[in-house]
Amino acid sequence: MIKFQANKILLTSHGRLKLDVAFQMEKGQLLTLYGPSGAGKTTILRILAGLTDILSGHIEADRETWLDTKQKINLPPQKRSLGFVFQDFALFPHLSVKENIRYALPKGDDMKLMEELIELMELGPLQDVRPSFLSGGQQQRVALARAIIRRPRLLLLDEPLSALDDDMRHRLQDYIERIRHHFELTTVLVSHHLPEILRLSDKVIWLEKGRIRQEGTPQALFSNSKIPGT
Amino acid sequence: MTDWQPLWLSFRLAFVTTVILLALSLPLAYWLAYSRLRIKAVVEALISLPMVLPPSVLGFYLLIAFSPSHGPGRFLDKYFDIRLVFTFPGLVVASLFYSLPFMVNPLLSGFKSLPPALREASYTLGKSKRTTLIKILLPNIRPSLLTGIVLSFAHTIGEFGVVLMIGGNIPGQTRVASLAIFDEMESMNYSAANKYALILFLLSFCILLVVYLANHYFSKPQPLS
Numbered sequence A: 001m002i003k004f005q006a007n008k009i010l011l012t013s014h015g016r017l018k019l020d021v022a023f024q025m026e027k028g029q030l031l032t033l034y035g036p037s038g039a040g041k042t043t044i045l046r047i048l049a050g051l052t053d054i055l056s057g058h059i060e061a062d063r064e065t066w067l068d069t070k071q072k073i074n075l076p077p078q079k080r081s082l083g084f085v086f087q088d089f090a091l092f093p094h095l096s097v098k099e100n101i102r103y104a105l106p107k108g109d110d111m112k113l114m115e116e117l118i119e120l121m122e123l124g125p126l127q128d129v130r131p132s133f134l135s136g137g138q139q140q141r142v143a144l145a146r147a148i149i150r151r152p153r154l155l156l157l158d159e160p161l162s163a164l165d166d167d168m169r170h171r172l173q174d175y176i177e178r179i180r181h182h183f184e185l186t187t188v189l190v191s192h193h194l195p196e197i198l199r200l201s202d203k204v205i206w207l208e209k210g211r212i213r214q215e216g217t218p219q220a221l222f223s224n225s226k227i228p229g230t
Numbered sequence B: 001m002t003d004w005q006p007l008w009l010s011f012r013l014a015f016v017t018t019v020i021l022l023a024l025s026l027p028l029a030y031w032l033a034y035s036r037l038r039i040k041a042v043v044e045a046l047i048s049l050p051m052v053l054p055p056s057v058l059g060f061y062l063l064i065a066f067s068p069s070h071g072p073g074r075f076l077d078k079y080f081d082i083r084l085v086f087t088f089p090g091l092v093v094a095s096l097f098y099s100l101p102f103m104v105n106p107l108l109s110g111f112k113s114l115p116p117a118l119r120e121a122s123y124t125l126g127k128s129k130r131t132t133l134i135k136i137l138l139p140n141i142r143p144s145l146l147t148g149i150v151l152s153f154a155h156t157i158g159e160f161g162v163v164l165m166i167g168g169n170i171p172g173q174t175r176v177a178s179l180a181i182f183d184e185m186e187s188m189n190y191s192a193a194n195k196y197a198l199i200l201f202l203l204s205f206c207i208l209l210v211v212y213l214a215n216h217y218f219s220k221p222q223p224l225s
Helices: A041-049 A097-104 A112-120 A136-148 A166-183 A194-200 A218-222 B005-034 B040-052 B055-066 B071-080 B088-113 B116-124 B129-140 B142-157 B161-167 B177-186 B190-219
Strands: A002-012 A015-025 A030-034 A056-061 A064-068 A082-085 A154-158 A186-190 A203-208 A211-216
Touching: A002 A041, A015 A041, A015 A203, A015 A211, A030 A041, A030 A194, A041 A056, A041 A082, A041 A154, A041 A186, A082 A136, A082 B116, A097 A112, A097 A136, A112 A136, A112 A166, A136 A154, A136 A166, A166 A194, A194 A218, A203 A218, A211 A218, B005 B040, B005 B088, B005 B142, B005 B177, B005 B190, B040 B088, B055 B071, B055 B088, B055 B161, B088 B142, B088 B161, B116 B129, B129 B142, B142 B190, B161 B177, B177 B190
Parallel strands: A030 A186, A030 A203, A082 A154, A154 A186
Antiparallel strands: A002 A015, A002 A056, A056 A064, A203 A211
């Protein structure tokens, strides 16, 4: 189970904004953060990963405290069991597909999982190729494989499918579903794409100006006609 | 007969200076690139000073500092029996100051040009700052590393004012090639001056050519690793 509560001042294009968000999620759940740009979605992922500091707050993952500003606990990203798929994938340009994935494999770990992931993601024929020669969809699969090879407690996906066409988007949604169930991953997804949210999410948080406007199952939220973009 | 001693001294000085500078500048450039402290603007300005100051200013202050009758020079002389004025080690220390911006600045712009997500991705994969630096950041700033190494080397070979003031132009000890050219010219020995000058000219050209060729090679993405 993940518990999250954070306060932070954000500097956005609309000026200063106070982020004040709290939520909980069960193991294996997929939570989607939805809302306009500048609402604080990516910032929440970065706070979860330990990449952005906050004013006050608390993060707990399976009863392990990652962050507690009162007790002055703040685990660095390295100590938090998580996988992060960045919006632009952040693949290491000097390493091949296989080397990118192997880099993430902890020392002494079995190489079998790597081979299994390469097969599951259909990356076999591409394993010696460098990232700049891959399509967006292929890069996304490498980023996903690299993020989950450590079997993290929490998987963070920052609009990973935004730059893809519908066909590729569907196929990659399949990959995400497959991987999530295979590894029982608790996942936070940032997405604008409503069909995708409906298909993948167990729970949706609709953020606006740094606060939760509404939360619930995607079906419950989508019956609300006030949601923009539907 | 060409006296090769000044050329040999120049190369020895440039080599030693470059190796030490690389070791000093990597942590310094890394800190400057990623630290959020405000004081780093002051440090950046200090590092770049030798690029704009006349070498005689740097030479003058270093000469005073190294002199056994003043603070740092006296300390080194008294406790370590080291004298830096008119010696080869003195030339090395002076060259470190003089060529520091030529190593730090390329490395710094190399680090700054990398997307922050590369470093962050490595951290979220459980890798320490050190592993990230060695395995991710350094391989991706290879052109900057090469530029820093070559520019520091070439700039140290090209020193004149600082080495003259600190080294004192002692044959066999501190008389490097750039000083030898001046000496030979002063004694109207133009053919010897020309030999040194031509060798330095050709060598500098070749060094820069290698840098540009290598950077063209690095800038082309390679499909397979």
